[in-house]
Amino acid sequence: MKTILIVDDEKWVRSALKWTVEQTGLPVRVIGQCSNGLEALDWLKSNKVDLVLADITMPVMNGLVFLEQLRLGGNDQDVIFITVNEDFGCVQQALRAGAIDYLLKPVEKEQLTVCLNKWFTRKEKAVKSRVVPSEPTGQLSPVEQVIHFIESLPPGQVTLAEAAKHVHMNPSYLSQLFKQQTGTNFIEYITRLRLREAKRLLQSTTLRISEIAERLGYSDLAYFTNIFKKLCRVTPSEYRKLHKGDDAL
Template sequence: MNILVVDDEEVIRSGIERTISRQFPAHRVLLAANPEEAVELLRAKAVDLVLTDVLMPGMTGLELMAFSRRRQPQVKWVVISAYSEFSYAQEAVRLGARDYLLKPIGKDSLIRLIEELEREVAEESERNKEADLTKRNLRFLREGVFARWASGLDLGGIDLAPFTENHPYFNLVMVRLESDADTRLEHFIVENVLTELMETAGKGFVASIDVRSLLGLVTLREEAGLGLLVDKLRTHLKRYLKTPFQVLSSGRIEHLTAVPEEVRRMRNSPAAQVYDHYASGGEKAIEVAVQYIHSHFGAEISLEKVASIVYLNPVYFSQLFKQKTGTGFKEYVTHLRLSRAMELLRDSELKIGDIAERVGYPDVRHFSQVFRKKAGCTPSEYRQEGAGQEGRELRNSETE
């Protein structure tokens, strides 16, 4: 235990400290010569027991106890008083003091009191641990049951109502992470950020649907606060996460039975195809992707393949590629291939079929169709017209 002794008489402080330290060497004794010092120690240290004089200059022991118990109700108090001050001691007990000691303090009575309080503190600590464990277990049970329900799975007869009885209406907020790497750290960050924001905006809880998806249920104090909550969530996650993510939300829900369908709706909505990203990682990924495309455009190449090379989800990669290059992936590759084909048609004697194969079109008929649609003429016509075609611009249709 950490025991704080508060008394303006040094001889009493040191006498109590000696007795406790000799009899209970495992306990730590803190000393304060006045209530002001005691307040600072109570703020800075985890104190289990306070032994305080009743009458001291400035603040009385009763005032110190009243002031501190509001902030630290778990601390036990014992007051020290002279016989003439006994009425103060009785008042202290009524205010919540565990006991009192009369001056001069007898060693035996002090030792017996510390032994009793030592047992009480240990028992309360054990009860608190059990209560915390029960609370955590109930939280995990609630979140597990809700996550199973939200995923559309059978609850095996479990009644979900008691877990959400404090939420007669609510909104859902879903965060989905997009990464093939281990996302446990990101998962932890999302859970903590979302929980804190929901507690600020109302009340609710966060359930883990799978290793990359979390679902928050929140009852807002103000219905208009959902947009602000989502905006703050995105801002925080962009700052802390190093992986693409999505934030999806629902309208107001008043029946638990609507949750599974609403979760499916959010996952399939157009917004589910839009990803937030972290700028530095995204920039680097697209640089690598462009280098790869320029080196391999003559071979079979696909968005999915290039996305896998830079370790990004294909949908997210497509969105990010267009954002960074100003051009869709398919259009970018087609433009690159046909630009190289025009060079070869102008500057070489290669057959059109060979050129088509070199720029990534093994089917010469398909190559000719794409070329005509983009350049306004066939490869043969382009070659026949020669250098006059050098300034011709490719059209901006996105096809292959």
């Protein structure tokens, strides 16, 4: 029996979605409900689930920020987003962030059944392919291949799903292997690359901070500023003032 967490700011939506999950007749069970991403992160600190069904648009912490924070914390639960309209840009951003699929509101039983069956198939394939790869002499290990792949593209523009596809591995297994071999998880590694590039751009260009954030894949300026301050101890504006005229990193 697979377990599910539902995250949506409207109680009636959570209740309706739980009922719809039960109506599919699939071996899944909703064991938790949260009203926003921040509440879900707290809930997941002491609970485990196989899948999260999360709304994209929520107060306090939206679905995209929730997913990024989830990965920063080293959690590898699959996430399926729920959205009120099929906005291609929003959906594309969600999938690039690492969501495995999306559903349109109101979620119908047939739609959910198809989506969950796809997820089950995905999990079965992952289990079958979860074999520890050997490291042939003279060849790069999967993690080294991933690092080369990341460095060949603009900073922070690679998702875990894309990296896993590049080395033909299951994302969850790659995440574990990456942490074992580098001492840091995949999202943290990408975040540090993003911030290193942010520092360079702050020092060597006159780009607005919002432009730098967007270039590095952050759609939310406030979130970018918070992440920067958390890891660099100063805001992007303060960093630019402190390092104005310094040689670029």
